[in-house]
Amino acid sequence: SLLNFNCTFTCVFLMLFLQNKAFKCWSEYTFFALSVSGLQTSQDARFYASSARFESFSNEGKPLVIQFTVKHEQKIDCGGGYVKVFPADLDQAEMHGDSSYYIMFGPDICGYSTKKVHVIFNYKGKNHLIKKEIKCKDDELTHLYTLILNPDQTYIVKIDNEKVESGSLEDDWDFLPPKKIKDPEAKKPEDWDDHAKIDDTDDTKPEDWDKPENIPDPDAKKPDDWDEDMDGEWEPPMIPNPEYKGEWKPKQIDNPNYKGAWVHPEIDNPEYSPDSNIYKFDNIGVLGLDLWQVKSGTIFDNFLITDDLKEAEDIGNETWGVTKEPERKMKQEQDDIKRKEDEEKNKEQEMEADEDEDTDDDEEGDEDLDEEDETKEDKKDAFSEIEKDEL
Structure with missing residues (x-):
């Protein structure tokens, strides 16, 4: 195990976070408490920046698991619920929103449009967002968020110990230039026919086709008081012609010369170079909360960083797994009472x-x-x- 801060941690670790007094050590949840503790945001409409340092390490050749629980019991309308993993050289006293980090992971909610899980990796000094949309939980219960980063350049995102997304780092982030690009020298041949249908040259317009679009109303009558000297020559109003068929067009037939849609050929991208170390971070040393919340009250708990997938799942079941059902029942009871x-x-x-x-x-x-x-x-x-x- 690289590092384990689970629900049995003492407030010694919490106090490392509590350098920012906007956080408070919370030992009773609003509608559930069973020997639990956590770290809770306590002031509305403000930024939070707090962190805890540990012995630095590299995840080279090993899985990296980042796991924690989040509880938005305040019916959050806009605010972050994610953690950041920083390099060990972070100046914690000067930590802010622009501080360089390795990984940002966790839920982010703002209104109805933003309810997603961030998975952001720093690669060669640039932050890269996942190209997939991962929906986060937006209720008032505690949820377990897990990110697994593997040496084979794959990843898994789990919520409540259930996989919600997975894939390849190279496919789901734009870390590298594309392997293939369109051949800049290739052009569609001039004689390439990409029309699937053509006019039937044997089709002719019927002789009675051409009819005016509008015709005088045959039922219209000149008003009795119409004065041609004053009003001019009376003309019946125009109405749509029921026999009008519109513009004639020859029927379409299959094009015997159709070659299909022309596909621009691709070539190997000379700027592409594979990198088997995208997953690797050499100097992991700080775990932090760096976020904005409009409405405070979010509770963070059960922080875990490990290289043991089984341990992460077991700890999740021993912490969140033990409290989830009693919490749900108590929430239901309180909702019924309300x-x-x-x-x-x-x-x-x-x-x-x-x-x-x-x-x-x-x-x-x-x-x-x-x-x-x-x-x-x-x-x-x-x-x-x-x-x-x-x-």
């Missing part, structure tokens, strides 16, 4: 709204009764006045 609380709250609001409506109706009824009483009193007063006048 759903029930929301339902109860909605019911209470509906009942309050109904009560308010009944109160308004009662008040309107009282006002009507008051108006009736006032009307009766007015009538009594009027009758009293009439009686007085009669007396």
Whole structure:
């Protein structure tokens, strides 16, 4: 094993990361805790840059496995969840977004358009992004991310101990110029016929084909009030001709001289030179978190760098594998509780709204009764006045 920082690591390793106070040592997850710890981003809308140094090594002739867990329990909308592997000569105190690194690996989320796993390798001073699109997890649960880099120049990306992508370094990154290029001297022969179909020379246009596109409306009549002296000569409006067939074109037949699509011949690229050491990094010595988050709360844990594929899988099963199901169940329970609380709250609001409506109706009824009483009193007063006048 080259290096192993799994979930049993103490806060000694965490404190190496915690040089940046925006991180905090987190021992209780929001909806699951079972003797777990982690490193959590704690401030919104900021950059994070923190790292841990270890004894440097080379992965020459060996597999290199980078593995860790990420938990976006804050319902992340935009932010990175990846790690970077740096050369040992990194000045950790001056580490920033432009610091040269060997490997960048892990999830990155921003809105609906970006939900991918970065796999970036530095080759001869230039960072190369994978040409394939690898979708990351975007829920609130903990997920295990694993990158395997093999000496035979192949790679595997796993999420939750399941392979999601694999292939060849040379095929899936543009590290090297292409092996073949189009022959700059080659040109399509002038007599090369690449038309699959041609006009039938024996086909002739029917005599009755040509019809005008529009014709006068035969049902139109000159208005009775049409004054030719004032309005000019009356002409019926034009309408589409139902017999119009459009432009005549001869039917198409197979071209007897068709040679197929011309393919530009290729030659060996003189600038291509194979490199069997693309996978190799000679001075690996720092593991870091260098990322931006709009909404903080991401928890990193179970960091592992090893050359043992079986060990990586076993540790993944012993850490993330042990907690995934209890975490999922507890998350489901909390979601159910939240759903029930929301339902109860909605019911209470509906009942309050109904009560308010009944109160308004009662008040309107009282006002009507008051108006009736006032009307009766007015009538009594009027009758009293009439009686007085009669007396």
